[in-house]
Amino acid sequence: MIRIDCPFCGLRDHSEFSYGGDASINYPPLDAPAEQWHDAVFLRENIRGRQLETWQHTSGCRMWLNVERDTVSHEIFAVWPAHRGYGRVLHAEKENTE
Numbered sequence: 001m002i003r004i005d006c007p008f009c010g011l012r013d014h015s016e017f018s019y020g021g022d023a024s025i026n027y028p029p030l031d032a033p034a035e036q037w038h039d040a041v042f043l044r045e046n047i048r049g050r051q052l053e054t055w056q057h058t059s060g061c062r063m064w065l066n067v068e069r070d071t072v073s074h075e076i077f078a079v080w081p082a083h084r085g086y087g088r089v090l091h092a093e094k095e096n097t098e
């Protein structure tokens, strides 16, 4: 069973989340040739081991998260908000409550 520690809601079962895809992809500019978009959207490595993924907490806060996970053991090494601005809000909230 995969349990993801949402930075906003806490530790939750993975059934509350939706897998978003590979978080390590650098998408091309919007006006890039179709071949570049084809490669970015459809060509994937099937990584055995640690990979960066995006997950959305669809049954919780609905936030998008970056998750560093081992695809073999399912061990999760890190979880953080996918949008950097929300990370700053989280840190500010923790500093204000300490």
Ligand SMILES: [Zn+2]
Residues within 6 Å of the ligand: 006, 007, 008, 009, 010, 057, 060, 061, 062, 063
């Ligand atoms: Zn959440």
